[in-house]
Amino acid sequence: MSKESWLKRIGNEMLDLVYPPGLYCICCGKITDDSRTYRLCNDCMRSMNWNTGRRCKKCGRPLVDTDPGEMCFGCSQRDASGHQPSFDKGHACAGYGACAQSVIFALKYGGRSDIGDTLGEILYDFMLSGYEADELAGMYDVVTPVPVHADKLKKRGFNHAELIGRGFAKRACLCFDPGLLIRTRGTVPMKGLGPEERRANIRGAFEIRNSRHPKIKGSRILLIDDIFTTGSTVDEIASVLKCHGAARVDFLAFAAAGNMVI
Numbered sequence: 001m002s003k004e005s006w007l008k009r010i011g012n013e014m015l016d017l018v019y020p021p022g023l024y025c026i027c028c029g030k031i032t033d034d035s036r037t038y039r040l041c042n043d044c045m046r047s048m049n050w051n052t053g054r055r056c057k058k059c060g061r062p063l064v065d066t067d068p069g070e071m072c073f074g075c076s077q078r079d080a081s082g083h084q085p086s087f088d089k090g091h092a093c094a095g096y097g098a099c100a101q102s103v104i105f106a107l108k109y110g111g112r113s114d115i116g117d118t119l120g121e122i123l124y125d126f127m128l129s130g131y132e133a134d135e136l137a138g139m140y141d142v143v144t145p146v147p148v149h150a151d152k153l154k155k156r157g158f159n160h161a162e163l164i165g166r167g168f169a170k171r172a173c174l175c176f177d178p179g180l181l182i183r184t185r186g187t188v189p190m191k192g193l194g195p196e197e198r199r200a201n202i203r204g205a206f207e208i209r210n211s212r213h214p215k216i217k218g219s220r221i222l223l224i225d226d227i228f229t230t231g232s233t234v235d236e237i238a239s240v241l242k243c244h245g246a247a248r249v250d251f252l253a254f255a256a257a258g259n260m261v262i
C-alpha cells in the first residue's frame with residue numbers, strides 16, 4: 001500500500017469515529033439508525049427513483065412515457081443507425097436523480113467508501129427481483145468492475161465500482177475479479193459529445209490484463225459500475241471482451257441516467 005493511500009485509509013477510519021457510518025442516512029446525512037434498509041432514511045427511501053416500472057429490454061434503464069415500445073429511445077436509435085451494441089443486456093437499480101447522485105457523490109468524493117458495500121447489497125436485491133438466487137449464482141463466470149485510470153485511483157484511493165462489485169459478488173456467490181481489465185488512458189467528459197465522438201473518445205481505453213486472457217474465451221461476464229449514462233463505456237469494454245471470445249457480457253449499475261444514443 002502506498003503512503004498516500006495508507007494516510008487516506010487512516011483518515012477514513014478517523015472519520016468513522018466522528019460519524020459512525022451506520023447512524024447516518026447515506027443519501028442526506030440525517031441521523032437515522034442502522035436497522036434502516038440500505039441505511040436510507042424514510043424520506044430518501046421514498047425519494048429514490050427505484051427502477052420498479054417499465055424498463056428497456058436491452059439496457060435496463062427506466063422507460064419514460066414517450067417510449068412507446070420495449071426499448072428506450074437510445075437503444076431503438078442504435079438499432080436504426082445500424083450500430084449494434086456489444087453488450088448483451090443491462091440492469092440498473094434506479095433512475096439517476098438527486099438521491100442517487102448524493103449517494104454516488106458521497107461514495108466517490110466524500111470519503112464514504114463504506115457505501116460501496118451497501119450499493120452491492122442493493123444490486124443483489126435488485127437482481128433477485130428478476131432471478132432466483134440459485135439461477136443468479138450460475139449466470140456468470142466472473143464479475144468485474146469498470147476499471148478507473150491509475151491516476152484517478154491514486155487520487156481517490158479506491159475504485160468505487162470495485163467496492164460495489166465486491167459487495168454484490170459475495171452475496172450472489174459469484175467469482176469476483178477486480179483485475180480483469182485495465183484502463184490504459186483517461187478520457188474527456190462525455191457530456192456534449194455526439195454518439196460517434198463518444199465512441200471515438202473511449203475507443204482503445206481498456207485492455208484485458210495479460211494474465212487473464214486465457215480466462216475470457218467462452219466466459220459469461222458481468223460488468224459493474226455506479227452509473228450507466230451514455231453506455232459508450234460498457235459498449236467499448238464489451239467489444240474488447242467479445243473480441244477475445246467472451247460468450248456474454250452484461251452490465252449492472254446502481255443508477256441509469258437519461259435517455260441517450262450510444
Ligand SMILES: [Zn+2]
Pocket residue numbers: 025026027028029030040041042043044045
Ligand atoms: Zn436521507
Ligand SMILES: [Zn+2]
Pocket residue numbers: 056057058059060061071072073074075076
Ligand atoms: Zn435502452
